Amino acid sequence: MDLSRINPRIRLNDLTERFRRIEREIQEVRASLTENADAISGLTALVHSAAAAASVRASIPRPPYRVLFLVHHLGAWPGMHAIVQAMLDSDDFRPTVATIPHKYPGDEGFRGEEALHERLAADGIEHIRFNFSDSLRALPIIRAIDPDLVLRQSQWDNDVPTAFRTNALNFLRQGLVPYEPMNPIVNPPVSDRQNTAVDEELHTAGWVVFATNELMLDMSVREGHRLGQNVDVVGHAKAHELRTAKPFWPFGNDHIRPRIVWSAHHSVGSDWTQFGTFGMAHGPMLEFAKTHQEVEFVFLAHPALEPRIHTPQSPVSPAQYSAFLRNWSALPNAEVCNGAEYMNIVAASDCVVTDGVSMLIEPQVMTKPIVFLERAGHAPFNDIGEIAVAGVHRVSDVAEAQRLALSLASGESDPLEDRQRTNTDLLFPSWNVGEKVLAALRARFTAEVR
Incomplete structure (x- = not known):
């Protein structure tokens, strides 16, 4: 006997479960469509990247060093702000800050650039805005800036639009200022990457990756394909921000x-x-x-x-x-x-x-x-x-x-x-992180000239 015909509560629960199942299926279809669109954009970006790599001069970095900061993570901005300010106060660095949107798992599209723009404007940070619906429109601007280094806030390529992912910018030196001070857990392995905290594509293709302490360096040596060769231990600016945060x-x-x-x-x-x-x-x-x-x-x-x-x-x-x-x-x-x-x-x-x-x-x-x-x-x-x-x-x-x-x-x-x-x-054994980052970059740039 079908109890749902007798008991309206059972019938209602059954309908509710069906609607939730349909909602989950719709979300899965949307996610699939988004992945396909990202794949197409990714191929387009690779073409742009290859053309750029062929046309951009093989630059020898000399001061003042041009550094482009791609900012997508509002909560991680304080950790990057200290480095930007140190460069603004120096004679041998010329930082350019750019706000870009982000997309986290579950988001249907990229968002958040407006909030970043407002925050940086409130902090008095001059910046450019890559708020295009088609992120590839930013690539000619990046080539015109001709940075000696591009720094990102996280290793997760899927969090940023296609034009700002590792493969799309492989004609430039890339680096990582991690949004999190350190990784305290064993990340689940993804594909052939044992530890996504130290072995994502930006970790392996990056010219420099900054680490908070020797424990993170050791993790990179043990579990990263680059064996920590591109890692510099400088501390994390967020520690200073935390210690001095105004209540x-x-x-x-x-x-x-x-x-x-x-x-x-x-x-x-x-x-x-x-x-x-x-x-x-x-x-x-x-x-x-x-x-x-x-x-x-x-x-x-x-x-x-x-x-x-x-x-x-x-x-x-x-x-x-x-x-x-x-x-x-x-x-x-x-x-x-x-x-x-x-x-x-x-x-x-x-x-x-x-x-x-x-x-x-x-x-x-x-x-x-x-x-x-x-x-x-x-x-x-x-x-x-x-x-x-x-x-x-x-x-x-x-x-x-x-x-x-x-x-x-x-x-x-x-x-x-x-x-x-x-x-x-x-x-957090290291403080005064901004100056330590600049010293590490000077050493790496100088080594390329020799």
Whole structure:
């Protein structure tokens, strides 16, 4: 007997599941169409690149060195800003900053260039805008600039438009200023690349890759095809930005109530590193904020979380995510933040609840208590990760994370504070990063002249 004919609730559940299945299938078709379009654009870019490689002079770099910065990641801009400023203050470098859009897994198209433009304008950084619907229109401009080096913020080619990917710019020296200070986990292998943290195409084709510490260099030597030959250890400018971040709290400067930051990673599905706990935590955390009006909460979503919600692998539907944001923001003691000011918010907080990954490290520079809501089955930690998690409180239960966060935010001393200081010294041994980057580049440019 078909129970759905008798029980309307069963019938409704059946229809809901069918609609969700259809929605997932539509998303898969859209993703396939996007991949095909990217493939065609990629072939076109290779043709442009080959022509450029044949026509551009074999330049011998001489000062002032021309460096083009391609900026697509708003949250990582502070780490690049220090290097740009060091070049502006020098006599032998001429930086050009360009804003470009990005696309994270789940995004249907490229976006975000306008927000980057506004942020750089607010920082007083002169920049050009590559906001073309067809990114290949930027290539003639890049050839006219004729940079001695192009620096990108991340190794992920799919995150940037076709014209700015490694293969498209292979007629120029390319380099990487990593958006994350370091990689604390064992990344799942992709194709023939053992570790995408040190062996993506930009790592292997790049003229220079900057690393925060010797541990990242060792990782490149062990697991990268270039054996670390193009890696320079200079530190990471984000450490200075974290340590000196001016506190900002959306509820005002009066620090009367406890302040808790809840940070959610994007790996909510089962197809990547599996750190994300938003699926199981968003309901209890909303209720937690409702029932604790004496506490102020800020939700920090990883920039890639919302687009990831739109993928078939997400345990939370886009409608559920929108409803959560709406209900959370409606509370008088809860706010949402997705921008580059996240460091300022963490600086103003009393405690951070997070599921990873960089947020297991970054707040330690500020000696902020960190409650790590740990998801079972996540990618294992490497040597860096094992150092980092010694400075956080590991829990696997949302209720326990809430209890601990409430205690720490309410003034309970953190027994891991000294460990965090030790971790910061171990993981960020180098400061004054801008000058170290310039010194490393001078050495590499000079070596080419000899």
